Amino acid sequence: MEDSRILNPGISIKASVTLEDVKKIIFESYGIKAKQLHELNGYDDWNYHVTTEKSDSSIESRGEVGENGYVLKIINSLDSKKPRVFEAQSLLLLHLENYGFRCPKPILTKAEQFFETVELRSGEHIVRLLEYIDGTIFHKVPRTPRLLYQAGEIVSRMDIAMKVYFQSFHHPAYNNYKTLWMLDSVPQITQFLFAIQDKTKKQLVQNVVQEFQDRVLSISNTLERGLIHGDFNEQNIIVEEQNGQYEIKAVIDFGDAHIACYLYELAITMCYMMLIDKDVYAGGHVLAGYSAIRKVPDAELSLLRICIAARLCQSLVIGAYSNLQDPENSYVLTTAAQGWILLDQIWNETDSGLLHKWTNI
Ligand SMILES: Nc1ncnc2c1ncn2[C@@H]1O[C@H](COP(=O)(O)OP(=O)(O)O)[C@@H](O)[C@H]1O
Ligand SMILES: [Mg+2]
CATH class of the missing domain: 3.30.200.20 (Phosphorylase Kinase; domain 1)
Structure with missing residues (x-):
């Protein structure tokens, strides 16, 4: 529609x-x-x-x-x-x-x-x-477990600060704000699937979207919600060197801030940190930092894998579509190469197997 x-x-x-x-x-x-x-x-x-x-x-x-x-x-x-x-x-x-x-x-x-x-x-x-x-954009500096942990920690602290904004002077503009980049919009990406040539990849995206609808969207109104940043990625974090190591200095790009499940914020952050680090274990450091501030309920932990897969599909499909529209803009393909690899990797794991990897780092 x-x-x-x-x-x-x-x-x-x-x-x-x-x-x-x-x-x-x-x-x-x-x-x-x-x-x-x-x-x-x-x-x-x-x-x-x-x-x-x-x-x-x-x-x-x-x-x-x-x-x-x-x-x-x-x-x-x-x-x-x-x-x-x-x-x-x-x-x-x-x-x-x-x-x-x-x-x-x-x-x-x-x-x-x-x-x-x-x-x-x-x-x-x-x-x-x-x-x-x-400062320096996060993607340009070597990732350390400490920096990944800090990313998880800062995003959950920020969500708490945004909760105060939301509760004290909630702005009505956020009531029905919708974009294609929100995880709640994942089903809409099937309209853009023509941008993906490979049939196996297309099918994979369709499977992820279906499972995301069945397991997440069907119960998302039962999960804790609030205002989230919505795009906590390696291009939206500024770091600076202090005493020989990098620290997170600032967060930018609130263009996708919206009201959604806190689960989505965590999944999006873990997704981009695993992508940039080319390692699923990076997700474990983010989860540890995040959990130090907000305890993640079991119901959310078991949905992390599917939410991350859904975000990857969103980024891969919209990226491929945007590349057709604007072939000179290579920024829209940031996720492409590593994205399919990571998607295959996490899709071949079970929810509990992957969670076990993250919680045992
Ligand atoms: N306030 C800022 N300070 C420093 N760099 C910025 C700032 N805003 C944007 N940038 C740079 O421009 C890039 C794109 O800006 P961003 O606001 O993230 O737009 P987009 O929504 O297109 O990702 C960022 O990744 C960063 O490198
Ligand atoms: Mg940005």
């Missing part, structure tokens, strides 16, 4: 812009004269690291940032139709910052708003500016 809130096949949503447009937007909406624009990775949005000539006092009064510049995001046309979500996300970032988490501060527009809508050749797009956080 078509849902206008989530991506449908064949629709191009990324903005069409030139660097000149970007400079003009930054100046007109934020009053910032960009000295340099450096294109960052972007899945469906354009992301630019913006550096300025010298700090602009009018900006500082609207949001104190360091000298590392800003990130300008030009949001895809589909998400641009859900402006209230960006307000909710900006308030969430401010809440987390107040709670002691390092995440990008939203910078207000000249009109003191969290975002502005601009008209481009590709239609109306939301633009927003965030603080750029200096």
